[in-house]
Amino acid sequence: MHQQPADQYAPQRARGAGRLVTKSFGGRTRLAEFFQEGCAKIRLPETFSPEMEAILINTSGGLTGGDVIEWSVAAADSTRLCVTTQANEKIYKAAADTASLTTRITVGANASIHWLPQETILFDRASLTRRLDVDLHENSEFLAVEAVLLGRRAMGEAVNTGFFRDRWRVRRSGQLVHAEEMRFEGEIARLSEAAAVLSGQVAFATLFYSGPLAEVLFPRLRACVEGMAGGASFWNGKIIARLVAPSGFDLRKSLVPAISVLRNGAPVPKVWNI
Numbered sequence: 001m002h003q004q005p006a007d008q009y010a011p012q013r014a015r016g017a018g019r020l021v022t023k024s025f026g027g028r029t030r031l032a033e034f035f036q037e038g039c040a041k042i043r044l045p046e047t048f049s050p051e052m053e054a055i056l057i058n059t060s061g062g063l064t065g066g067d068v069i070e071w072s073v074a075a076a077d078s079t080r081l082c083v084t085t086q087a088n089e090k091i092y093k094a095a096a097d098t099a100s101l102t103t104r105i106t107v108g109a110n111a112s113i114h115w116l117p118q119e120t121i122l123f124d125r126a127s128l129t130r131r132l133d134v135d136l137h138e139n140s141e142f143l144a145v146e147a148v149l150l151g152r153r154a155m156g157e158a159v160n161t162g163f164f165r166d167r168w169r170v171r172r173s174g175q176l177v178h179a180e181e182m183r184f185e186g187e188i189a190r191l192s193e194a195a196a197v198l199s200g201q202v203a204f205a206t207l208f209y210s211g212p213l214a215e216v217l218f219p220r221l222r223a224c225v226e227g228m229a230g231g232a233s234f235w236n237g238k239i240i241a242r243l244v245a246p247s248g249f250d251l252r253k254s255l256v257p258a259i260s261v262l263r264n265g266a267p268v269p270k271v272w273n274i
Helices: 188-192 214-225 248-262
Strands: 015-025 028-038 040-043 052-058 068-075 080-085 089-091 099-107 112-116 120-122 127-136 141-150 162-172 175-186 203-210 230-235 238-245
Touching: 015 040, 015 052, 015 080, 028 052, 040 068, 052 068, 068 080, 068 112, 099 112, 099 141, 120 127, 127 141, 141 162, 141 188, 141 248, 162 203, 175 188, 175 203, 175 238, 203 214, 203 248, 214 230, 214 238, 214 248, 238 248
Parallel strands: 015 068, 052 080, 068 099, 080 112, 089 120, 099 127, 112 141, 120 141, 127 162
Antiparallel strands: 015 028, 028 040, 040 052, 141 203, 162 175, 203 238, 230 238
């Protein structure tokens, strides 16, 4: 009997890539370059402000081991762009390999990008490597939020084991201004119980802001997060805030007002409320 090649039966994997570049025209932010392929889609809802809003969509419905998505976003000089996601990114159990999610962001002179994806949900035995690389001009503004849920407590879900690595690199004028590495591997439930990690909480978020309003926004953010589980710091022209909560719902109650403060009073994207 004729034997089929082994790789013919390899699991189907999701692949996607999307690129968006803005330009300034008539005092508003307009589209200069647009590219999408595979499961990565980008939608640009109509807005009534000079800012452009982009919604990233993973049409595969989630990621599992071996899936790869790459996003690239660039704001040209004097443009403003807010990027979010249609829904939570779900990372499902991986039978083999690790899912990869990479985002590259470039912000030009007097430009602004607010990177505001909705929460990433890890399921038990999920495996994900995520990377965020950012290049900023000397006088640009950048706001980033990344939130993670270790399962959905309301659904009775828990993450006992798995792998999650998150890598951030932010540069301004070519100089590294922020770097961080997060890594959960193996018995995540046991690890997250440690007081120095999450103290048993299952929802957490990082907020980052670097721009001309940092010194003004920081005291407002400190007042906003007072009484919440977490805290905020300001040094070298950047704001870092960490928030933790016992559930995704509780995290959102803290996260939404904090984001609004760092957006200088502007609300979160409407898709967050759908």
